[in-house]
Amino acid sequence: xxxxxxxxxxxxxxxxxxxxxxxxxxxxxxxxxxxxxxxxxxxxxxxxxxxxxxxxxxxxxxxxxxxxxxxxxxxxxxxxxxxxxxxxxxxxxxxxxxxxxxxxxxxxxxxxxxxxxxxxxxxxxxxxxxxxxxxxxxxxxxxxxxxxxxxxxxxxxxxxxxxxxxxxxxxxxxxxxxxxxxxxxxxxxxxxxxxxxxxxxxxxxxxxxxxxxxxxxxxxxxxxxxxxxxxxxxxxxxxxxxxxxxxxxxxxxxxxxxxxxxxxxxxxxxxxxxxxxxxxxxxxxxxxxxx
Amino acid sequence: xxxxxxxxxxxxxxxxxxxxxxxxxxxxxxxxxxxxxxxxxxxxxxxxxxxxxxxxxxxxxxxxxxxxxxxxxxxxxxxxxxxxxxxxxxxxxxxxxxxxxxxxxxxxxxxxxxxxxxxxxxxxxxxxxxxxxxxxxxxxxxxxxxxxxxxxxxxxxxxxxxxxxxxxxxxxxxxxxxxxxxxxxxxxxxxxxxxxxxxxxxxxxxxxxxxxxxxxxxxxxxxxxxxxxxxxxxxxxxxxxxxxxxxxxxxxxxxxxxxxxxxxxxxxxxxxxxxxxxxxx
Numbered sequence: 001x002x003x004x005x006x007x008x009x010x011x012x013x014x015x016x017x018x019x020x021x022x023x024x025x026x027x028x029x030x031x032x033x034x035x036x037x038x039x040x041x042x043x044x045x046x047x048x049x050x051x052x053x054x055x056x057x058x059x060x061x062x063x064x065x066x067x068x069x070x071x072x073x074x075x076x077x078x079x080x081x082x083x084x085x086x087x088x089x090x091x092x093x094x095x096x097x098x099x100x101x102x103x104x105x106x107x108x109x110x111x112x113x114x115x116x117x118x119x120x121x122x123x124x125x126x127x128x129x130x131x132x133x134x135x136x137x138x139x140x141x142x143x144x145x146x147x148x149x150x151x152x153x154x155x156x157x158x159x160x161x162x163x164x165x166x167x168x169x170x171x172x173x174x175x176x177x178x179x180x181x182x183x184x185x186x187x188x189x190x191x192x193x194x195x196x197x198x199x200x201x202x203x204x205x206x207x208x209x210x211x212x213x214x215x216x217x218x219x220x221x222x223x224x225x226x227x228x229x230x231x232x233x234x235x236x237x238x239x240x241x242x243x244x245x246x247x248x249x250x251x252x253x254x255x256x257x258x259x260x261x262x263x264x265x266x267x268x269x270x271x272x273x274x275x276x277x278x279x280x281x282x283x284x285x286x287x288x289x290x291x
Numbered sequence: 292x293x294x295x296x297x298x299x300x301x302x303x304x305x306x307x308x309x310x311x312x313x314x315x316x317x318x319x320x321x322x323x324x325x326x327x328x329x330x331x332x333x334x335x336x337x338x339x340x341x342x343x344x345x346x347x348x349x350x351x352x353x354x355x356x357x358x359x360x361x362x363x364x365x366x367x368x369x370x371x372x373x374x375x376x377x378x379x380x381x382x383x384x385x386x387x388x389x390x391x392x393x394x395x396x397x398x399x400x401x402x403x404x405x406x407x408x409x410x411x412x413x414x415x416x417x418x419x420x421x422x423x424x425x426x427x428x429x430x431x432x433x434x435x436x437x438x439x440x441x442x443x444x445x446x447x448x449x450x451x452x453x454x455x456x457x458x459x460x461x462x463x464x465x466x467x468x469x470x471x472x473x474x475x476x477x478x479x480x481x482x483x484x485x486x487x488x489x490x491x492x493x494x495x496x497x498x499x500x501x502x503x504x505x506x507x508x509x510x511x512x513x514x515x516x517x518x519x520x521x522x523x524x525x526x527x528x529x530x531x532x533x534x535x536x537x538x539x540x541x542x543x544x545x546x547x548x549x550x551x552x553x554x555x556x557x558x559x560x561x562x563x564x565x566x567x568x569x570x571x572x
Contacts, residue, residue, distance in 0.1 A: 029546070061361070063368040280449065
């Protein structure tokens with residue numbers, strides 16, 4: 001494995017680059033990452049945007065039933081890793097549940113913490129009062145994106161993960177929310193589980209960089225959950241799951257092969273340990289009274 | 292492989308019976324794989340937080356708060372494998388009280404045993420922890436938290452004098468009440484002799500087959516990259532390569548407009564869509 005710097009162009013992707021990609025009709029690829037190995041993986045694959053997604057964090061790292069239990073401290077811990085290690089991709093960090101709802105001050109304070117830890121932009125979910133938070137952040141010069149369609153932070157209200165915008169009324173409300181988000185100063189929006197023609201309207205009729213998540217097509221870019229894509233075990237599977245590999249199966253086989261080799265004394269071999277000079281070893285045994 | 296939670300007592304009973312296998316854990320997903328495997332015990336703590344997650348070159352930068360943050364969910368998730376966690380640098384040096392307080396927080400977070408690196412006066416801290424009834428592991432040989440003292444990652448115990456010191460430290464740790472001692476990068480002949488002399492268990496990392504148990508970073512087994520390139524490990528599958536192929540295929544599918552794949556998407560009926568267009572006109 002070559003060092004990241006040898007393989008990847010070490011220039012950070014900026015908001016300007018993302019806007020250029022949408023204008024050029026070049027789809028943006030985004031993925032989740034949290035730790036050294038997964039950051040290396042998405043950087044080496046040339047993914048444009050990294051998202052330490054809070055719902056995926058709950059279901060794969062923290063073993064929680066939903067996004068509500070993820071705190072700003074959890075986000076900061078993983079965003080620090082991204083801030084330290086990412087050389088190329090744009091980092092979009094979610095404001096977790098409870099970190100922006102109460103006031104504009106809360107939203108700005110917590111967004112600033114994420115930016116200081118290394119995020120290039122923050123995102124928050126919902127319309128209504130969230131529009132005011134987006135305005136407050138944008139007015140402070142903090143890059144901010146929204147999240148519409150199915151919103152995992154509002155799962156208690158919305159119910160289990162589902163398609164949002166498959167009726168004309170829901171789709172129209174969704175479209176108006178997207179316009180309000182744009183007017184408040186958001187540069188983009190994650191659209192989760194929105195039907196393709198509806199998402200397409202937002203992508204073409206607004207300047208927003210639309211990022212499709214879950215089963216959404218018709219966007220400027222797409223966000224995949226790396227754990228789901230590569231087949232890691234997940235506490236809860238996303239509704240639109242599309243694994244390209246079976247990590248769990250192969251990881252288990254590899255780990256059990258290691259266990260079997262250890263029991264059979266086939267690992268470690270001499271190359272996995274150190275020698276002591278014969279004379280030094282004899283002296284050591286003598287000191288222990290075994291010489 | 293037993294299905295109930297593995298305890299310190301279960302592992303002590305294995306001395307001389309079969310090898311005990313220890314591998315690292317980083318999050319709940321990895322915990323699920325470890326629980327499904329033949330691994331007996333799993334390690335987390337300072338090294339995983341600072342190096343495996345945050346990509347530092349040593350475990351020293353990890354703080355207690357950071358470690359607790361990712362350790363609690365793992366402790367909750369593990370249904371079988373025993374969880375041992377290393378106290379972060381700076382939490383145990385100052386006083387017995389501070390060391391004990393940090394160990395208590397680990398136990399409250401749900402770990403099964405704490406682990407403290409270091410010898411000398413650190414053994415007093417370990418004694419304070421074990422005296423409070425908290426299972427504790429010791430660590431001799433190459434100690435990653437002492438990397439500035441040892442001058443990099445290297446073998447410890449290649450001279451009679453150094454080997455003797457490793458042995459004496461292991462005996463002192465046993466007297467201080469630890470149930471297991473990790474021997475890291477100790478020459479295999481030395482590790483074998485020390486293991487035979489101890490009543491408690493030894494866990495070897497880079498120390499040969501003579502120890503009671505064998506420790507390996509799970510990342511190494513799967514060929515997942517780490518900030519410090521492992522030297523004494525073995526890769527059993529190239530899961531980094533497998534994941535990279537998946538990620539490159541995803542990127543290609545996105546570029547071609549083929550992601551998410553057509554049957555796997557949200558839908559709206561044409562009637563509802565027509566009505567929607569009227570509503571937003």
